[in-house]
Amino acid sequence: MVKIELKSLHLKNFKGIKDLKIDFDNITNISGENATGKTTINDAFRWLLFDKDSTDRKQFEIKTIDKAGNVIHGLEHSVTGELFINGQLKIYQKIYKEKWQKKRGDTDSTFTGHETIYSINDVPVKAQEFQEEISSLIDEEIFKLITNPLYFSTIMKWQDRREKLLNIVGDITNDEIIDSETSLKNMKELFEAEKDFDKLKKGIAATKKKLNDEIKMIPVRIDECNNSIVDIDFNIIKIELESKEVELSDIEDQLTDASKENPALAEKKKELNSLRAKISEIENDHTEKRYAEAQKLNSNLRKHQSDKSELENSLKEIENKITSFENKRDVLAKEIKNCAEIWDRKKAEQFIIDENFMCPTCKRKLDDDVIENKKAELLENFNSEKAKKLEEISKDGKIHTEQKFKAESQLKDFEQQKIETKKAIEELINKITEAKEAIEEFENTEMEYPEFYWAYRAQVEEITEIINTPADSSIDVNDLRLRKTELIKEIDLIKTELRAEENNIKMRKRIEELSDREKELAQKIADLENNEFLCEKFIKTKVELLDQKINSMFSFVRFKLFDIQINGGLVETCEALINGVPFSDANNAGKINAGIDIINALSDYYEVSAPIFIDNREAVNQIIKTDAQVINLIVSKDPKLVVKSGNEALELTH
Numbered sequence: 001m002v003k004i005e006l007k008s009l010h011l012k013n014f015k016g017i018k019d020l021k022i023d024f025d026n027i028t029n030i031s032g033e034n035a036t037g038k039t040t041i042n043d044a045f046r047w048l049l050f051d052k053d054s055t056d057r058k059q060f061e062i063k064t065i066d067k068a069g070n071v072i073h074g075l076e077h078s079v080t081g082e083l084f085i086n087g088q089l090k091i092y093q094k095i096y097k098e099k100w101q102k103k104r105g106d107t108d109s110t111f112t113g114h115e116t117i118y119s120i121n122d123v124p125v126k127a128q129e130f131q132e133e134i135s136s137l138i139d140e141e142i143f144k145l146i147t148n149p150l151y152f153s154t155i156m157k158w159q160d161r162r163e164k165l166l167n168i169v170g171d172i173t174n175d176e177i178i179d180s181e182t183s184l185k186n187m188k189e190l191f192e193a194e195k196d197f198d199k200l201k202k203g204i205a206a207t208k209k210k211l212n213d214e215i216k217m218i219p220v221r222i223d224e225c226n227n228s229i230v231d232i233d234f235n236i237i238k239i240e241l242e243s244k245e246v247e248l249s250d251i252e253d254q255l256t257d258a259s260k261e262n263p264a265l266a267e268k269k270k271e272l273n274s275l276r277a278k279i280s281e282i283e284n285d286h287t288e289k290r291y292a293e294a295q296k297l298n299s300n301l302r303k304h305q306s307d308k309s310e311l312e313n314s315l316k317e318i319e320n321k322i323t324s325f326e327n328k329r330d331v332l333a334k335e336i337k338n339c340a341e342i343w344d345r346k347k348a349e350q351f352i353i354d355e356n357f358m359c360p361t362c363k364r365k366l367d368d369d370v371i372e373n374k375k376a377e378l379l380e381n382f383n384s385e386k387a388k389k390l391e392e393i394s395k396d397g398k399i400h401t402e403q404k405f406k407a408e409s410q411l412k413d414f415e416q417q418k419i420e421t422k423k424a425i426e427e428l429i430n431k432i433t434e435a436k437e438a439i440e441e442f443e444n445t446e447m448e449y450p451e452f453y454w455a456y457r458a459q460v461e462e463i464t465e466i467i468n469t470p471a472d473s474s475i476d477v478n479d480l481r482l483r484k485t486e487l488i489k490e491i492d493l494i495k496t497e498l499r500a501e502e503n504n505i506k507m508r509k510r511i512e513e514l515s516d517r518e519k520e521l522a523q524k525i526a527d528l529e530n531n532e533f534l535c536e537k538f539i540k541t542k543v544e545l546l547d548q549k550i551n552s553m554f555s556f557v558r559f560k561l562f563d564i565q566i567n568g569g570l571v572e573t574c575e576a577l578i579n580g581v582p583f584s585d586a587n588n589a590g591k592i593n594a595g596i597d598i599i600n601a602l603s604d605y606y607e608v609s610a611p612i613f614i615d616n617r618e619a620v621n622q623i624i625k626t627d628a629q630v631i632n633l634i635v636s637k638d639p640k641l642v643v644k645s646g647n648e649a650l651e652l653t654h
Contacts, residue, residue: 004137004610005629006045007082007089013064013075015040024631025645029617031634032641038633042613048079048094050140054148054613056155062096073098073111085137092130093119138608146603146628147610149595153576153583162574165559168605169549172542181541187534201535208528215521222514225507230500241494248487251480272463275456282453290447297442301435308428315421318414325411332404339397346389351382539570553604556597556624557583588619596626603628 010021017037022030030038043053043060053060063071078095095117100109118130125133144151145164152161174191178184194200468478543562551558558577562570576583576598578590586594592614603609609628614620617632636642 002137002608003084003086004608005084006611006631007084009041009045009048009082010078010080011040011044012078014044014077014079015062016064018064020641022643023645024611024629027630027632029632029634029644030641031618031636031644032638034635036639036641038635038641039615042615042631042633044079045081045611045613048081048092049134049143056144074100091119091121092134093122094130138610142602142606142608143610146599146606146608147612149592149599149612149614151595152598152602153591153595158574162561162572164602165550165561165574166546168601169546169553172545172549177538177542177545180545181537184534184538184541187538190531190534197535197538201532204528204531204535208525208532211521211525211528215518215525218514218518218521222511225511225514228507229504232497232500234498234501237494237497241491241498244487244491244494248484248491251484251487255477255480255484268463268467272460272467275460275463279453279456279460282449282456286447286449294439294442297435297439301432301439304428304431304435308425308432311421311425311428315418315425318418318421322411322414322418325407325414329404329407329411332400332407335400336397336404339393339400343390343393343397346386346393349386351379543570553601554597555600557594588616589621592617592620593624596624599628600624600626 005026006024008021008023011017012019015037017040020037022028022041030041032038039054046052046054047062052058062077064075064077065071076095076097078093080091080093083090083092097115097117099112099115101112102109116127118125118127120130120133144155148155152164156164174187174197178187190200191197194203539562546561547559550561556578558580560573560575560577563573564570576594578586578594581590583591583594596612596614599612611629611631612626613631613633614623615633616635618634618636623630
């Protein structure tokens with residue numbers, strides 16, 4: 001345990017205190033009116049150790065200033081502190097002074113900056129050595145925590161406060177939480193799947209949402225299946241199908257017999273197939289040629305349209321440039337006009353002089369010869385300055401004129417480009433119209449075939465008629481074929497109706513599957529809700545254990561580490577409570593005692609104590625017990641600082 005106690009503090013020219021030395025006891029009361037220097041003592045101690053004031057500012061005014069608010073130069077500003085470190089006396093000193101340097105040939109010195117001089121036990125040291133010595137005694141952040149009762153609860157962010165408390169008491173492991181509550185034993189299985197508690201909760205919530213979305217859709221799907229089931233007597237339909245299939249088989253037998261009665265029919269069919277192949281070849285050849293011609297016409301149209309789009313884009317760019325150069329021309333014209341007006345005004349200026357020439361020292365009118373010489377000098381200066389200014393104005397005017405001429409020339413070029421581009425666009429519009437007309441004419445033109453193509457077609461018709469004419473007039477082949485076609489259609493319709501029977505079976509099976517799935521999902525959702533309850537129980541148990549563990553360290557203050565939301569969820573926080581009242585809403589006495597209670601716990605944890613500065617101590621009747629040195633800063637009606645160490649009172653001047 002490192003115990004740091006302040007034996008004495010000596011201030012010279014520090015923040016308006018010219019020379020002040022204070023000796024400190026275990027409890028020291030420093031009182032006085034506002035602005036008598038109480039806070040300055042705290043500032044001096046913190047600046048000595050860490051280069052900052054009591055509000056943690058690195059940039060603050062150390063120097064002494066006069067009544068007009070100006071810095072008094074040439075003073076040395078110093079703080080010397082005598083500290084007991086575990087009973088061993090150490091003296092630390094820091095001097096802040098101005099640096100002045102006299103350059104060769106100058107009579108006066110020049111201010112060049114500041115320097116800080118450090119010493120430990122009256123031995124000069126470098127800044128780094130001084131800082132390393134202080135750091136070895138106590139970390140700056142820990143120093144703030146254990147010397148300012150309000151620092152922990154008002155200056156630190158709540159996230160940092162929470163982290164600090166958890167570091168002190170140590171976080172509680174999942175196994176410790178589960179072992180403390182019998183109903184949480186199933187949490188071990190959940191943690192085997194996911195170690196991170198937040199991810200576990202999110203995973204459960206996401207899975208539950210997914211299952212709820214699925215179970216909501218099951219009744220809709222069952223309805224759809226029921227609506228797809230058809231109420232038909234499929235046995236009657238099957239009998240009808242069997243009858244028509246028998247009739248179709250009989251017709252096919254008759255057609256087969258009719259074909260066998262004409263031996264030459266096979267040869268005619270072979271000839272027919274050959275002719276059809278020739279016709280198909282001719283048609284394919286003509287189709288390919290027609291397609292190639294169509295592609296050529298369409299390609300020509302697309303090229304003209306693409307060229308037109310490019311020229312239209314170029315036209316927009318040219319028009320933008322024309323607008324830009326017109327604006328530039330108009331602006332330059334105004335500048336030229338403005339230069340001319342300024343030149344005329346400057347040219348018209350006349351030399352005017354005040355005849356009352358007075359001596360700047362004695363205010364007596366100068367002699368006549370001096371006045372004449374002065375007039376001549378002033379006139380010469382006036383004419384010289386006027387000529388110089390006229391030349392500058394003229395030069396500016398010439399530059400603007402040249403720029404305007406160049407802009408007009410470029411504008412003329414772009415206007416010519418605009419005319420040529422518009423003409424080219426009009427030509428392309430005509431070409432596009434011609435290309436579209438050519439395509440329309442081509443599409444309206446029927447395909448031409450050679451004469452032998454039509455001869456082949458005539459032969460096909462002739463042979464087809466021969467094949468379709470039966471040798472035996474007793475069998476009407478055409479009627480048989482028509483009936484066969486009708487029967488095939490009727491059989492296909494019946495088979496379509498019979499497929500509904502298969503669909504009914506599938507739908508009933510699907511309904512059964514959906515019902516089973518609905519029960520399965522309901523059970524899974526119930527299991528997940530039970531897991532959610534376990535998670536809530538787990539976190540509440542953790543809250544209780546953490547509260548017990550942390551609050552056991554304190555005698556006056558309690559900490560709230562979680563906020564309960566409206567939906568029952570918990571969010572992390574860290575707020576000190578004083579008799580159940582949040583720290584921010586407590587009175588000054590409560591805040592200071594809570595702060596000392598926190599300091600006591602932090603000092604025990606970090607194994608270090610340092611002087612506690614209590615500002616506005618007059619607002620507290622009694623503070624709680626602490627082993628640290630206490631320095632009370634008290635507002636009183638004393639016009640000068642009064643220090644009371646033990647039973648003695650000492651009035652200080654500075």
